[in-house]
Amino acid sequence: MTADIIDGKAFAANLRAKVAAMVPAFREKAGRAPGLAVVLVGEDPASQVYVRNKHKTTVEAGMESFEHRLPADTTQDALTALVEQLNADPAVDGILVQLPLPKQIDESAVLATIDPDKDVDGFHVVNVGRLSTGMHGYVPCTPLGCVMLLKDRLGDLSGKDAVVIGRSNIVGKPMAQLLLAENCTVTVAHSRTAHLPEVVRRADIVVAAVGRPEMVKADWIKPGATVIDVGINRVPGAEPGKTKLVGDVDFAEAVEVAGAITPVPGGVGPMTIAVLLRNTLVAAHRLADVPYDEKAI
Ligand SMILES: Nc1nc2c(c(=O)[nH]1)N[C@@H](CN(C=O)c1ccc(C(=O)N[C@@H](CCC(=O)O)C(=O)O)cc1)CN2
Ligand SMILES: [Mg+2]
Numbered sequence: 001m002t003a004d005i006i007d008g009k010a011f012a013a014n015l016r017a018k019v020a021a022m023v024p025a026f027r028e029k030a031g032r033a034p035g036l037a038v039v040l041v042g043e044d045p046a047s048q049v050y051v052r053n054k055h056k057t058t059v060e061a062g063m064e065s066f067e068h069r070l071p072a073d074t075t076q077d078a079l080t081a082l083v084e085q086l087n088a089d090p091a092v093d094g095i096l097v098q099l100p101l102p103k104q105i106d107e108s109a110v111l112a113t114i115d116p117d118k119d120v121d122g123f124h125v126v127n128v129g130r131l132s133t134g135m136h137g138y139v140p141c142t143p144l145g146c147v148m149l150l151k152d153r154l155g156d157l158s159g160k161d162a163v164v165i166g167r168s169n170i171v172g173k174p175m176a177q178l179l180l181a182e183n184c185t186v187t188v189a190h191s192r193t194a195h196l197p198e199v200v201r202r203a204d205i206v207v208a209a210v211g212r213p214e215m216v217k218a219d220w221i222k223p224g225a226t227v228i229d230v231g232i233n234r235v236p237g238a239e240p241g242k243t244k245l246v247g248d249v250d251f252a253e254a255v256e257v258a259g260a261i262t263p264v265p266g267g268v269g270p271m272t273i274a275v276l277l278r279n280t281l282v283a284a285h286r287l288a289d290v291p292y293d294e295k296a297i
Contacts, residue, residue: 001223003258006149012270015148016061018297019277023062026281026290034284035064036094036120036276037086041079041105042072047098054096054273061277066092072102079105080113087115093287094120094280099170117287120279122174131177136294138279143175145271146207146228147182153226153260154205158183163200165189165216165248166209171230175207196220208248218253227254227261230268 027033036058040051051067058065068082079097086095095118101107111119116126122138130137150157162184166172172188179186189199191210197220200206208216209230221227231248238244247264255261262268278297285292 001256001259003227003255004153004260005255006153006226006228006260006262006267008145008149008262008267009265009270011149011152012145012274015271015274015297016057016277019274019281020061022281022296026284026288027062029290030284030288032091032288033062033064034093034280035066035089035091036096036280037066037068037089037092039068039070039079039082039086039095039097041070041074041098042102044100047100050273051098054276057273057277058280063277063280064091074102074105076105076109079110083110083113087113087118092118093284094118094276096121096276118283120276120283122279123169128169128174131174134181138283139178140170140174141272141275141279142171142230142268143178144279145275146175146230146268147178148275149228149262149268149271150205150226151182157205160184160204161187161202162205162207163187163189163203164207164209165193165196165200166207166211166230168209171209175209175230179205179207206249210248212248213246214248214250216249216254218250218257221254221257223257224259225257227258228268229262229264231264232269 038051038054055065055067086092095114111123114124116124119127119138122140127137131139162179164172164175167188167190176186176188200220201222205226207228213233213235229247229249233246234243235246245265
């Protein structure tokens with residue numbers, strides 16, 4: 001058996017096109033474009049690439065992009081002051097502080113400063129609470145993207161056995177909440193889970209978000225299961241001095257057992273920014289009091 005490859009790159013392109021198609025009607029009604037502010041502190045190379053891509057895709061979708069780049073030695077107070085300024089700016093619907101932050105900054109304190117109604121990353125505790133109690137809020141982009149891919153592949157997820165490997169606030173925990181909301185039976189596994197391969201082998205849906213290169217092996221996977229690989233690990237490549245990206249799943253092995261699988265790159269990764277644009281569009285509608293059909297995207 002060889003798995004179907006879930007093409008997240010194509011799905012994300014389609015999602016961005018749908019967002020872009022809805023922007024003109026919003027502009028017409030609100031008299032302005034949706035606006036996304038992205039804050040980058042420091043010079044982490046991967047973060048610079050992600051922030052550049054966010055700016056490019058935001059503009060391509062017809063939205064306003066406000067990019068703020070701060071030096072690596074920025075103080076907590078300076079960053080908080082910028083977030084407060086963005087909270088008060090009526091042109092800004094979505095605020096995103098790129099993670100990770102330099103070590104002198106208390107990440108949770110900064111995230112707590114973002115207005116929950118502009119928190120398009122869904123990391124504010126108010127949005128975490130809204131998600132876990134089934135209220136409308138903002139859902140973290142990567143897990144929401146994973147659920148979109150799963151529903152596209154499987155349709156109704158009700159009754160499926162899902163195992164999420166990883167318990168981070170950004171992916172593992174919100175992923176588990178979203179799968180619960182879809183009526184899956186959810187197990188959250190992590191680095192201390194006993195008999196991990198056996199636990200994973202029960203799953204119809206495996207979401208790997210543990211940050212360990214190619215950890216999930218073929219014999220961990222139930223034949224025909226749907227495998228969503230959230231890992232983005234840079235490892236030494238075949239040629240000396242070169243690197244390559246791999247996921248948390250050993251793709252070459254798992255593809256022979258799974259029913260469907262996301263590749264790395266080109267699977268979950270591109271969904272993150274596409275969902276960010278979707279969340280920004282939703283935030284703009286809510287803040288400008290323009291009705292939004294939640295089923296639209
Ligand atoms: N405030 C936030 N910080 C971070 C988030 C986030 O959602 N909000 N997620 C990640 C980084 N990220 C976006 O910020 C992100 C990661 C990966 C990709 C992506 O398209 N990956 C590609 C491969 C890219 C490469 O070659 O390096 C893929 O998987 O195909 C987009 C966005 C952490 N920080
Ligand atoms: Mg973990």
